[in-house]
Amino acid sequence: MELLQVKDITKVFPTPQGEDHVVLEDVNFSVNEGEFISLLGPSGCGKTTLLTMIGGFQEPTSGAIFLDGNEITGPSAEKGYVFQNYALFPWMTVEKNIAYGLQFKNMTQEEKNRRVDEMLQLANLKGHEEKLPIQLSGGMQQRVAVARALACKPRVLLLDEPLGAVDFQMRELMQNQLDMLVGKAGITVVMVTHDVAESVFLSDRVLVMGSSRGEILEDVTIRLPKPRDRDSEEYIGYVEHLTSLLRKAFGRTEA
Ligand SMILES: Nc1ncnc2c1ncn2[C@@H]1O[C@H](COP(=O)(O)OP(=O)(O)O)[C@@H](O)[C@H]1O
Ligand SMILES: [Mg+2]
Incomplete structure (x- = not known):
């Protein structure tokens, strides 16, 4: 079942010179429930811009994004967002960081505590509740x-x-942990990355973006069981294929 639909998304930013900078033009794709997809592309190709629009933080210039058939018009609890470099609140403990979004929810304190505990278990963080982010490994x-x-x-x-x-x-260790965590949570994921190996290790599908206007060069399904064997021939084959696509994308910037 399709959970997320990105339909004819165009995003234009004005330049300081008063011209139009078209970052994305008519971008289309959809994501099925439970799927892990990666948006893979060179730096500056519009990945973060696209993800923030899915998150509801920015509006597209034209087009629309639908979650469960409803148009996304702003941030909501239905969309969990992890910012680049996983910005945590440095003054809050692990527990308080995890509980942060729950304050906006209509839940009793007991339900909130239970939810935080569930998340601590899921993310293998039991025993670290009272620590500050600075006291933790990456x-x-x-x-x-x-x-x-x-x-x-x-x-x-x-x-x-x-x-x-x-x-x-x-990185490899964290990829393993993320793979396990997301697998246990059984959730639909859209991940932005410029790292080929990361996209192959984690995703069911990789959408390769070119350097121009968010063009999707290829939609690659990774047909390998999880957890993935980084040394297998098939795995290396996917890495090589995606690397050569990306090389082409970079090539076009230089043209
Ligand atoms: N708020 C903004 N105003 C103007 N230009 C922006 C803004 N946000 C992003 N851009 C431009 O859009 C392009 C894509 O940026 P971004 O989505 O951050 O790329 P990526 O995440 O793929 O590296 C870049 O050229 C960037 O300078
Ligand atoms: Mg980015």
């Missing part, structure tokens, strides 16, 4: 950010480069 900070986004039980989880700022070894 992987744990990421899990807090995802747990915070999941606490309101959204219909879709939106991740903007969730593994952006970490080194290679940490």
Whole structure:
């Protein structure tokens, strides 16, 4: 079943010179319930702009985005958002960070406590409730950010480069953790990334974006069981295919 539909999305920003900068033009795709899709593309191609419109933080210039058949007109608890570099509230404990969105919900304190506890279990953070973000490893900070986004039980989880700022070894570990966490939560995910291996490891489908106007160059279904074996021939085949598509996308910028 289709959960999310992105229909003819165009986004134009005015330049300081008063001209139109068309970042996205007539972008179309849909996401099925339970699917994990990645938007993969070179830096500056409009990935974050697209994701923030799905999140309801910005409006498209034209076109519309539908969640469960309803047009998205603003942020809501149905959309869990993890910002680039998983920005946590540095002055709040793990528990308070996770509980943050629940204050806007019509729930009793007991229900809220139970929900936070469920999220702590899910994200493997039991015993760290009272810590501040600065006392946590990068992987744990990421899990807090995802747990915070999941606490309101959204219909879709939106991740903007969730593994952006970490080194290679940490990255693979965090990919494993994210894969497990999202699998356990059984949620629909749209993730933005410029990292090919990350998109292959985590996604059911990868939409490859070109460098011009958000053009979707290819919609690649990754037909591999999870958890994925990074050394398998098929896995490496997908990485090579997507890398060559991206290389083409970069090539067009230079033209
Ligand atoms: N609020 C804005 N005003 C003007 N230009 C913007 C704004 N947000 C993004 N852009 C431009 O839109 C393009 C796409 O940006 P972005 O969506 O952040 O790309 P990505 O996430 O793929 O790196 C860039 O050229 C960026 O400068
Ligand atoms: Mg971005």
